Amino acid sequence: MSKERLIILDGHSLMNRAFYALPPLTNTEGLHTNALYGFTNMLIKMKEEIKPNYIVCTFDRKAPTFRHEEYKEYKAGRKRMPEELAEQFPVLKDLLQLMAIDIFEIDGFEADDLIGTLSKFAEKNDIEVYVVTGDRDALQLASDNIKVVITKKGMSEKEIYDKNRMIEDFGVTPTQFIDVKGLMGDSSDNIPGVPGIGEKTAYKLIQQYGSIENLLQNIDNVTGNKVKQNLLEYSEQAIFSKRLATIITDVPIDISLDSIKSKESFDIDGLRQMFFRLQFKSLLERLPIDDSEADKGVKALEEVVNYKTIDSIDKFESLAKEFKEEIYFSLEFSDLNVYSKCKIQKIYISFNNDNYVITFNSLFEEEKDRTINVIKDIFENKALKKVGYDNKASYLLFNRIGINLEGVIFDIKVAAYLIDSSKGEYELSNLIGEYLKVDIRKDDEDIHIKQTSYLKNLKEVLEQKIKEYDMDKLLYEVEQPLTEVLAAVEAEGFKVDTEKLEELGVKFKKEIEIVQNDIYSLSGEEFNIGSPKQLGKILFEKLDLPVIKKTKTGYSTNAEVLEELMDKHPIIEKILYYRQLTKLHSTYVEGLKSVIDTDGKIHSSLNQTVTTTGRLSSTEPNLQNIPIKYELGREIRKVFIPNEAECIILSADYSQIELRVLAHIAEDENLIDAFINHSDIHTKTASEVFRVPIDEVTSLMRSRAKAVNFGIVYGIGDFSLAKDLKITKKEAKIYIDTYFERYPNVKKYMEDIVKGAKDQSFVTTILNRRRYIPEITASNHMVKALGERLAMNTPIQGSAADIIKLAMVNVYKELKQRNLKSTLILQVHDELILNVYKEELKEVQAIVKKEMEQVLELKVPLEVDVNLGDTWYEAK
DSSP, rough: OOOEEEEEEHHHHHHHHHHHHHOOBBBBOOBBBHHHHHHHHHHHHHHHHOOEEEEEEOOSSSSSOOHHHHHHTTTOOOOOOOHHHHTTTHHHHHHHHHHTTTTEOTTTHHHHHHHHHHHHHHHTTEEEEEESSSGHHHHHHHHSSEEEEEEEETTTEEEEEEEHHHHHHHSSSSHHHHHHHHHHBBTTTBOOOOTHHHHHHHHHHHHHHHHHHHHHGGGGGGOOOHHHHHHHTTTTHHHHHHHOOOSSOOOOOOOHHHHHHHGGGOOOHHHHHHHHHOHHHHHHHHOSSSSSSHHHHHHHHHOOOOOEEEEEEEHHHHHTTTTEEEEEEEEEETTSSSSSEEEEEEEEEETEEEEEEOOOHHHHHSSSHHHHHHHHHHTOOOTTTEESHHHHHHHHHHTTHHHHHEEEEHHHHHHHHHHOTTTSSOOOHHHHHHHOOOOOOOTTTTTTHHHHHHHHHHHHHHHHHHHHOOOOHHHIIIHHHHHHHHHHHHEEEEEOOHHHHHHHHHHHHHHHHHHHHHHHHHHTTOOOOTOHHHHIIIIEEEEEOOOOOEETTTEEOOHHHHHHHTTTTTHHHHHHHHHHHHHHHHIIHHHHHOOOOOSSEEEOOOSSSSOSSSSEEEEEOSOOOOOOHHHHHGGGGGGGGGGGEEEEEEEEESHHHHHHHHHHHOOHHHHHHHHHHTTOHHHHHHHHHTTTGGGOHHHHHHHHHHHHHHHHHHTHHHHHHHHHHHHHHHHHHHHHHHHHHHSHHHHHHHHHHHHHHHSEEEETTTTEEEEOOOOGOSHHHHHHHHHHHHHHHHHHHHHHHHHHHHHHHHHHHHHHHHHOOOOEEETTTTTTEEEEEEEGHHHHHHHHHHHHHTTTSSSSOOOEEEEEEHHHHHOO
């Protein structure tokens, strides 16, 4: 019969390790959660691997211990625990209670002493012990029955030590490990040890003499005068250090095996609700934890949802007549990434607390016309209000079958994104879990109808949050109307000249071959340019260039390293160019070929709920990030052409929108004045920074001023500016200081926004788009500096996103209202691209310019540059 097992958790040590191992995380309350996540994740893994009968957790108390009383310098100089970590401990104790894990802490003793006492108690009761800690001090407890699990590399790796492993790895027994500590001391605990004796010497001496006491008795045999002299001089300190390092194993505490084996008090319901609160999505999916009672908890939490299946056209026609005022719906579909293949499989509708599953695909195949007519009656009826999840997909899918979705009043996914833009994913089951505290299993065959049945409750909660955050305008006038616009843009697509694409492919291959041969010529041999190992040998061994950075596998040859080597050898520029060319060829020449749909167009997905700033992102393929540094990169835009011969591409681009937003938000008179007077802002800034008249500004001055202007928007410091401009840090600091001197309100804005972000943990845009910035209160200097830069930039970049999105909505509405054939076909950052019929050109140009420039009333004018062309390349 196998032994029972006990896990003892070293609470403070594990939380500390998790806190520094994981990036800053916060929930919507602003509570830091990274240590909690790391600790809980580790605990669940340990439970799965070890399958313990008992688990306990120990903590240190603030009260001094007997060690402090004996030695006032004990642990002196330790840094104070960061507030971001301290605030997580009370929540951890709540979590442990929900998991029925007993907590042990007592004044006068450290957690280590409690761990020692609990370990020895369990050992006497023939229980196998696993001590889980990040602190190597616990190694002295290892025995045949006590295993010490040391977490390494953050929380992801661990080493397990018993008595034999200790002897194998260190050449000393666990007990002798205390003597080693007594000799070498411990800087983290401020244990003095013996001066001049480090780890290597301490192990050697204890391996030879067995203990400090025996070593001192045989001091005459010790070789090395300095070591011997220090041992004689600090013998008492060595003995005392050993005492300080010794873990006590007989702390007076009551231990009852029955009380710590309290599985029946495992609160699965409470634990799930806590995980929802902390937003531990991945951990939620791993509950319940090997606990028979937990299954009951899940079933009790998940309500049974009754529904009717509508699998005949007669039933569907009859049902459609019942719908009044408001319905809640979602779609099940296939192949959304390929426009010509995307199809609705089923429609789920919740109405008056009744739920329906409409087997749309089978009805459509059997009775196409009648099915379409019923769908029109429901989904083109403006008076019938609709609440959906991911309405952009619904608009797109209905568009495929000729249905114009009308009457949509709320989008669950978009609202959840606005409330917290940092999640990245907004799965409906997770939102139901987070906001309604209801768990719907991912493998549930009825998942879609169950999710739809909760849309009404979810809408009520999210609607209240939107109101509380003052985001009504942003949701109802920008983001929700935008779902229809984006669906229309995706459905329209961008036509591709396939012949031109083939020609471009040939051109790329030829250029790649030329650059490859140039690299071989400069290196003196042929090699695999794509292999970092081979490239490293060429650059740092054969060409003897200075090594900038090394990795575990050899020399680093990443872009940052190559940039630093740019002026050291002509081969560097060729390698960077080669990398860009091969990437462009694979991603945008061969890559584009694979995503051209049956209509000869590319239907890129424009994602509305991905970025934390509010900007749209483009995927399948990404048309927003075609690199244009090199001419061949720019030429990729030549393959994008108008829909028909009588059409033309129109590109409308905001001029310096982020600097205009900065002028508006910062209310800086000098900056506002420059835009009102239509000055060249970079020349104006150069004049201010370099203190010269405008007509004496050189092209170099303007270029540097431009870098300062855009750098300021991103919270750039003197180090980064110096690197970008290849000037000294001192010069860069003068540029920035002079800039702030000439534009004092910009500096004030930067200071105020950072302070505000620290106070409330988020920043907002002109339209109250909110972004949480947990990094700004981090104890790590680098992370905190990143948070400050994000705080400075987000209101600017996010407001620019608000503006371009609202402009898209207004342009789309106006084109639709006037029944024009011209359409929006893409948005790239601050630019709108349209396919325009030539007979409508004058009217469309006027619409686009007016709607974009008058979209919001700012303290400075918004200016739009409009260009035309027979390709995207020409228009841009």
